[in-house]
Amino acid sequence: MTEAGITKEVEGAKAVKEPRGPGRRLHGAIAHKLGTDILSGKYAPGDILSGEVAFAEELKVSRSAYREAIQVLTAKGLVASRPKAGTRVLPRDRWNLLDPEVLGWAFAGEPDVHFVRSLFELRAIVEPAAARLAAQRRDKADLKIMKDALGAMRQHTLTTEAGRAADRDFHNAILHATRNDALMVLSASIGAAVNWTTQFKQRSRALPRNPIPDHARVYDAIAVGDADAAAEAMNVLVDLALEDTRSAMEQQGEG
Amino acid sequence: MTEAGITKEVEGAKAVKEPRGPGRRLHGAIAHKLGTDILSGKYAPGDILSGEVAFAEELKVSRSAYREAIQVLTAKGLVASRPKAGTRVLPRDRWNLLDPEVLGWAFAGEPDVHFVRSLFELRAIVEPAAARLAAQRRDKADLKIMKDALGAMRQHTLTTEAGRAADRDFHNAILHATRNDALMVLSASIGAAVNWTTQFKQRSRALPRNPIPDHARVYDAIAVGDADAAAEAMNVLVDLALEDTRSAMEQQGEG
């Protein structure tokens, strides 16, 4: 039954789907392939993806599947299609880089060091301000989540998956405590970026210093409602991360 | 010819397309309708959009068109479809609120005051930091754009479209001068949000004080490379905007 279920369309999906991906749909797999190709620079802005039929038969899929993938890419601002002009890659400033899926495509290939630096700069901007807002709002439920995450961080080190999960929970709780929808969405993007860069950072250098006390200082400041202290303590944390990224960037080349 | 060209599918598009929309595609119109319905709360998170066929025949469009629209919504994290469970509205924190199109849907109906405040808070966080980075990088071409926009702002007032365009150009140039891709994407979102709220602010109160001197102070600080002064000057600007939004919010109710 299962072997019989592997029809030709699934074989086509296997051809374009990357191995680590979960049970993706066929058009999702095509979108992933095209997205990574665009993000990696294989297709430059202004370039035209030659017609539907050519791509569809090259990828051994029907035009509908290809079309669905193009719709996804269009929704994310990567391409635009016009009736006769074909599907054209849009300029970079039209791309929705904060989209989690686009972020995943960007980090699927070679992570562009310039872009990684941009992301960590954004984090260095947003998170201290978020800590300030969290200290001003001071939601009890979120405070408890932070405290639990802090406790989990004490038990596990940052080298384990549980430790990294606790770290993520702590930062996400702070973003959540701002009661700011826009910041919460950003937290998803930033968190994803941090995740994807974690592996890169891990092989570039060992995990430095012990971040627990710094995290505790952030929590204490938020708990007592000291906005300035919270922002400053978080500033120390993200500056450390930014510095790590900067050195890793120089190590990879392209100063 | 033109009347003959109006076939049933175009009539269907007219049925769901809002009047002000430009030459949108059919599935784009459906996505707009469903998107605004979801953003306005007509469909709550966890709610199920009953089957393809029901919606397709209710909207008088084919299933493909409906499916394309669902693909767009899925790409933006608004919904998720599973073979039997139907198409389900995802929780809010999965939504890609920073997507320009989603932002447009959010402001198509009643602009949620809480969300507007979030957006302006984000702007108040990002723009001073952007001014600081711009002062550190100090790109000559972007500096010229800022200067031109400043000159245009002197000639037109903020009550005219040209004046508002100059204001947008000025702020966008600062974001662009950061050489930070993530910030540049955010600028598109924030700029769109500011645009959509402009009409709301205009009828709520007259344009206050003359912002030209403050903008000039930001420009001067960036031009001489004084990062702290640039951040502080921009802080004054965005705090003013945040204050305006706050008062407009209270005026509308829901303090």
Next chain:
DNA sequence: TCACGGAATATGTCGGAGTAAATAGGGAGA
């Protein structure tokens, strides 16, 4: 050299078939 018309091509749209998953029903074991 410019304008108009025809042709070609790619997009947009439609209806049908297949397949995967969730639910409900029945049977067996405790």
Next chain:
DNA sequence: TCTCCCTATTTACTCCGACATATTCCGTGA
């Protein structure tokens, strides 16, 4: 008799191929 597990059916999402349409390009004529 109640509970748990297995199976079958229903459901609707996914994929496919073909048709209609709009736009662009090129050629011809003025």
